[in-house]
Amino acid sequence: MTTAITRDDVLHLAQLSNLQLADDEVESLRSDLTNILDYVTQLSELDTHGVEPTYQVTDLENVTREDVVFEPTVTREQLLETAPDCAQNQIKVPKVL
Amino acid sequence: MTVIADYAGKSALENVKAAIEAAKQNNEYNAILSFSEERALERAAKVDSGEITGKLAGIPFVAKDNFLAVGTTTTAASHFLEHFTAPLQATAIERLEAEGAICIGKANLDAFAHGGSTENSAFGPTKNAGDQTRVSGGSSGGSAVVTALGIVPFAIGTDTGGSIRQPASFNGVIGVKPTYGTVSRYGVVAMASSTDTIGCFTNSAADAEMIMDIMAGRDTSDMTTLPDFFKPVEVKANQKIGIIKEFMTDDVDEDVRARVSDYVEKLKAAGHTVTEVSMPILRYALAMYYIIVPAEISSNLARYDGVRYGRRADSSNLSELYGKSRDEGFMAENKRRIMIGSYVLSSGFFDAYYLQAQKARTLLINAFNELFDTYDVLVGPVSPTPAFKIGENASDPIKMYLADIMTVPASLAGLPAISVPAGQTSDGLPVGVQLIGQRRSDAQLLALAGSLEGDA
Numbered sequence: 001m002t003t004a005i006t007r008d009d010v011l012h013l014a015q016l017s018n019l020q021l022a023d024d025e026v027e028s029l030r031s032d033l034t035n036i037l038d039y040v041t042q043l044s045e046l047d048t049h050g051v052e053p054t055y056q057v058t059d060l061e062n063v064t065r066e067d068v069v070f071e072p073t074v075t076r077e078q079l080l081e082t083a084p085d086c087a088q089n090q091i092k093v094p095k096v097l
Numbered sequence: 098m099t100v101i102a103d104y105a106g107k108s109a110l111e112n113v114k115a116a117i118e119a120a121k122q123n124n125e126y127n128a129i130l131s132f133s134e135e136r137a138l139e140r141a142a143k144v145d146s147g148e149i150t151g152k153l154a155g156i157p158f159v160a161k162d163n164f165l166a167v168g169t170t171t172t173a174a175s176h177f178l179e180h181f182t183a184p185l186q187a188t189a190i191e192r193l194e195a196e197g198a199i200c201i202g203k204a205n206l207d208a209f210a211h212g213g214s215t216e217n218s219a220f221g222p223t224k225n226a227g228d229q230t231r232v233s234g235g236s237s238g239g240s241a242v243v244t245a246l247g248i249v250p251f252a253i254g255t256d257t258g259g260s261i262r263q264p265a266s267f268n269g270v271i272g273v274k275p276t277y278g279t280v281s282r283y284g285v286v287a288m289a290s291s292t293d294t295i296g297c298f299t300n301s302a303a304d305a306e307m308i309m310d311i312m313a314g315r316d317t318s319d320m321t322t323l324p325d326f327f328k329p330v331e332v333k334a335n336q337k338i339g340i341i342k343e344f345m346t347d348d349v350d351e352d353v354r355a356r357v358s359d360y361v362e363k364l365k366a367a368g369h370t371v372t373e374v375s376m377p378i379l380r381y382a383l384a385m386y387y388i389i390v391p392a393e394i395s396s397n398l399a400r401y402d403g404v405r406y407g408r409r410a411d412s413s414n415l416s417e418l419y420g421k422s423r424d425e426g427f428m429a430e431n432k433r434r435i436m437i438g439s440y441v442l443s444s445g446f447f448d449a450y451y452l453q454a455q456k457a458r459t460l461l462i463n464a465f466n467e468l469f470d471t472y473d474v475l476v477g478p479v480s481p482t483p484a485f486k487i488g489e490n491a492s493d494p495i496k497m498y499l500a501d502i503m504t505v506p507a508s509l510a511g512l513p514a515i516s517v518p519a520g521q522t523s524d525g526l527p528v529g530v531q532l533i534g535q536r537r538s539d540a541q542l543l544a545l546a547g548s549l550e551g552d553a
Contacts, residue, residue, distance in 0.1 A: 010436070013436040013439050013440055013443075014436065016439040016443065017395060017423075017432075017435045017436050017438075017439045018399070018402070018419045018420055018423055019420060019423050019424050019427070019432060019435065019436070020417065020419075020420025020421050020423070020424045021424055021432075022424065025424075025429075025432070028429075029429075029432065029433065029436065032433050032494050033433065033436060033437060033440070035494065035495055036387060036433065036437055036494060036495065036498075037437070037440065039383075039384060039387070039495055039498075040384040040387050040388050040441075040450065040454075041384075042381065042384050043381055043384045043385065043388070043450075043453050043454060043457055044449065044453065046378075046381055046453070046457050046460070048453060048456035048457055048459075048460065051456040051457075051459050051460060052456070052459055053452055053455030053456045053458070053459060054455055054456075054458040054459045054462060055291065055455060056291055056321075057277050057291065057292075057462070057509075057510060057511030058277060058278045058321050058323065058511070059278075059323075059536065060278070060320075060321065060323065063320045063321075065317055065320075073185055074184045074185050075184075078184035079184060079405075081184070082181065082182070082184060082405070082406040083404075083405055083406060084403070084404075084406075084407075084408075084409035085409065091404060091405060093404055093415055093418060094412055094413060094414050094415055094417075094418055095413075095414055095415070096414070096415045097414070
């Protein structure tokens with residue numbers, strides 16, 4: 001299986017990833033992504049029929065804690081201070097539409 | 098070499114001032130991104146007055162700049178978080194501070210910990226402690242270099258696929274990647290949540306034991322943490338050790354293999370049995386890693402949207418704000434990984450890539466488990482080469498990824514693995530040997546490494 005990534009694929013992936021790429025980034029990403037996907041495609045050789053996937057390696061299951069309210073260590077004001085733009089105790093963003 | 102015991106009985110203020118001074122004198126290595134001078138000196142004075150006490154009272158250390166720490170910026174070596182000042186502190190740092198340790202500053206890394214050389218830092222590469230024309234390794238390059246230079250007796254870092262072990266081997270210090278879940282990741286910039294771990298760099302196995310013992314344990318703010326199992330132990334006699342055949346092929350630098358073989362002789366001389374073992378599935382581990390980890394990265398890094406914190410690009414509408422902020426804030430390697438992640442998770446490709454990789458991961462874990470039915474420890478190199486030249490691999494992502502080929506297997510399986518100094522190449526470059534153990538055998542690995550220290 002060879003994986004040819006086109007310029008359009010790069011732009012589609014950029015859109016899925018919320019990245020507004022500059023024009024000069026597209027070609028180098030196209031070539032890098034093609035090479036990386038070519039490399040990882042070797043996994044298709046491996047017979048995994050009937051094998052369960054692993055998603056985590058903690059050995060832990062159903063970790064619970066007391067259902068109690070605890071005092072937050074960070075205040076609303078401190079969090080708002082890290083925001084690039086605020087107004088009326090809210091984070092401000094440009095128009096959505 | 099600087100160990101924690103060297104600081105005993107000295108004034109904390111003098112220790113901290115000396116460490117900051119030494120760090121500033123060595124700024125050509127570009128290992129430190131910011132200092133926490135005011136807070137560090139304040140805390141040192143409190144140690145000297147007896148107000149702060151503990152096992153690490155007055156001991157200076159450095160944290161990789163992806164740990165949130167009060168009194169410094171947390172940049173993750175990225176333009177995205179260049180001016181980000183954390184309102185809270187990582188649990189790992191809290192626990193070290195509770196024992197009196199003093200964080201003097203933040204160490205350089207590959208941006209968002211994506212890389213194996215610290216060349217992907219938005220603030221320039223960190224240079225190798227022994228040869229400034231070579232890379233420090235990565236992504237925790239700065240932490241390794243400040244430990245190797247003796248600026249501090251220990252530093253902390255993160256290891257997702259080798260980011261502690263590989264720079265430790267490149268700079269000749271001990272590097273510990275613990276069992277997955279040993280140390281809380283609360284307050285640490287997330288990369289790949291199923292393999293992210295927190296560990297340390299030291300100049301002795303005993304120091305590493307002490308630091309891991311202090312950082313380990315349950316944290317209700319990170320529900321993946323294990324109940325505290327980490328307790329220093331005596332080394333077990335007559336261990337059965339497997340040397341991994343697939344890590345000792347002709348593709349691996351000759352001097353690296355020679356130093357690993359020397360270490361194996363030391364293990365035998367100490368009464369352990371060393372046998373060659375084979376794990377054919379290891380050849381697929383890197384491919385698994387570069388599917389699973391980018392997938393998790395694409396998800397974890399979605400939070401950097403320019404809205405709540407970090408960089409925000411000039412923009413006239415919200416969609417442009419997301420897209421431009423992310424384009425400006427991420428480095429090329431961040432974008433590659435995010436986009437590979439988007440690819441392997443997208444409909445039509447999910448089964449062939451992501452699901453296949455997670456099934457392959459099960460086979461890898463099974464293969465490790467089978468070996469651990471017989472063997473206590475697996476041994477091999479940390480990296481196929483010693484530290485490479487700055488710029489040598491920078492233009493070829495695959496070549497850079499191949500530097501991780503021996504460290505990613507333990508990460509995918511959640512196993513503890515440490516890098517131990519094992520001498521030098523004929524050119525004088527440090528070589529590290531990797532010891533991999535069963536889950537929760539971290540202290541036993543360090544005890545084994547400690548038992549062989551000093552009789553080089």
